[in-house]
Amino acid sequence: MSSELDRNAREIDRHRLEYEEDDKGGASDEHSAHLATYVLGLGLATLLTIASFWVAKTHLIYDPGIPMALATLAVAQMGIHLVFFLHLTTAPDNTNNILALAFGLLIVGLVIFGSVWIMAHLNHNMMPMQQLMQMQR
Amino acid sequence: MSSTDSFITIADPYRLGHRGPNLARGHGGGGPASIRVIVGYGFWLFLLSDIVIFACLFATYAVLAPNTAGGPGARQIFELDRVAWETACLLASSFFCGLATIALATRNQLLTQAALLVTGLLGLAFLLLEASEFAALHAQNLGPTRSAFLTGFFTLVGCHGVHVTAGLLWLGTMMAQFFAKGFRPDIGRRFLCFSMFWHFLDVVWVAIFSLVYLVGTRL
Numbered sequence: 001m002s003s004e005l006d007r008n009a010r011e012i013d014r015h016r017l018e019y020e021e022d023d024k025g026g027a028s029d030e031h032s033a034h035l036a037t038y039v040l041g042l043g044l045a046t047l048l049t050i051a052s053f054w055v056a057k058t059h060l061i062y063d064p065g066i067p068m069a070l071a072t073l074a075v076a077q078m079g080i081h082l083v084f085f086l087h088l089t090t091a092p093d094n095t096n097n098i099l100a101l102a103f104g105l106l107i108v109g110l111v112i113f114g115s116v117w118i119m120a121h122l123n124h125n126m127m128p129m130q131q132l133m134q135m136q137r
Numbered sequence: 138m139s140s141t142d143s144f145i146t147i148a149d150p151y152r153l154g155h156r157g158p159n160l161a162r163g164h165g166g167g168g169p170a171s172i173r174v175i176v177g178y179g180f181w182l183f184l185l186s187d188i189v190i191f192a193c194l195f196a197t198y199a200v201l202a203p204n205t206a207g208g209p210g211a212r213q214i215f216e217l218d219r220v221a222w223e224t225a226c227l228l229a230s231s232f233f234c235g236l237a238t239i240a241l242a243t244r245n246q247l248l249t250q251a252a253l254l255v256t257g258l259l260g261l262a263f264l265l266l267e268a269s270e271f272a273a274l275h276a277q278n279l280g281p282t283r284s285a286f287l288t289g290f291f292t293l294v295g296c297h298g299v300h301v302t303a304g305l306l307w308l309g310t311m312m313a314q315f316f317a318k319g320f321r322p323d324i325g326r327r328f329l330c331f332s333m334f335w336h337f338l339d340v341v342w343v344a345i346f347s348l349v350y351l352v353g354t355r356l
Contacts, residue, residue, distance in 0.1 A: 038235035045228055049343075053221060056351035067352045074347035078340050085231055085336040093174050097181050104185035108192040115196035 041084025048077040173326060180330040184337045187300075191341055194296055198289035198349065206284035211353030214274060220350045223266045224342065227301075230259035231339040234332050241328060244320050250312060256335070257308045260301055267298050290349070297345060300338055307331050 052073045055061060061069060082088045088097060127135075170178075202211065237252035271291070274280070281291040311331050314324050 042232045049224055052347055066355045070347050070351050074343055077343045081340045096178055100185055104188055107189050111192045112196045116199050119200040
């Protein structure tokens with residue numbers, strides 16, 4: 001029992017140290033950025049960028065599928081940026097950020113897909129412009 | 138034990154959720170989240186609201202893009218070579234911003250300033266490329282008033298350009314503050330926000346070059 005208490009005490013001490021380190025604006029191990037992370041992120045982002053430009057120029061892919069391929073590559077690259085550059089992780093101190101991101105994505109999805117969907121239907125149902133002009137005379 | 142007891146009393150007076158030490162600070166156990174985490178979270182919320190603004194502009198562009206009013210469409214006016222260079226500049230700039238974060242952690246003034254300078258110069262190169270594109274379009278009388286497509290295009294891409302311009306001003310301010318005031322904790326947190334902003338601009342640019350330029354030339 002006493003050993004467990006000691007362990008708890010050590011654990012709490014460690015947290016206090018991290019807390020003070022944070023307040024000095026320094027980077028404790030949890031938050032420190034590593035060169036390898038950025039290099040890996042840069043490499044993956046470069047690969048995906050090259051892939052995007054290749055897809056846009058190639059004739060090897062079925063043409064109507066190209067916008068979807070480009071969208072997929074874009075989403076993948078944005079994910080790379082979020083993880084390797086913006087350091088979005090599954091760590092406990094990141095839970096709130098992830099939840100906020102999920103809510104943001106919901107709003108973004110509603111705005112973009114909702115607008116495109118509604119406007120496409122309105123466009124489809126609208127009378128051709130010529131006819132409309134004649135009626136107004 | 139007395140020191141740890143006093144720590145618990147100060148950091149978590151109501152001892153919420155304590156059943157032994159909890160790794161998840163800011164979740165009831167282990168004390169409140171550090172200032173750094175809280176500042177980062179607040180700025181993250183701002184960035185997400187900015188993303189919602191960009192989503193509105195993307196939706197506007199997607200709806201207006203087919204309406205060229207007899208003028209040129211995306212396929213006629215976009216030059217992919219220039220877009221590739223812009224993309225390279227902004228991605229490299231984002232990478233050097235990351236290097237500045239590392240240099241900052243080592244408290245090295247020279248390395249930090251050098252990394253920030255390269256970040257800024259690459260950002261400036263991006264802006265000049267974009268300005269040359271806008272100027273070339275303007276010279277052909279293809280300004281935002283030509284068609285609904287060009288209105289949407291200039292609004293979306295221009296809004297991103299304005300963000301980059303603001304980011305460059307912020308970058309200069311950060312360099313001056315590191316130089317004049319040193320590596321103070323509050324200035325470190327300001328830089329955390331700046332780096333998040335700069336990486337976020339790169340994320341938005343990924344969406345722009347993929348969905349506006351590349352998709353535009355193939356539709």
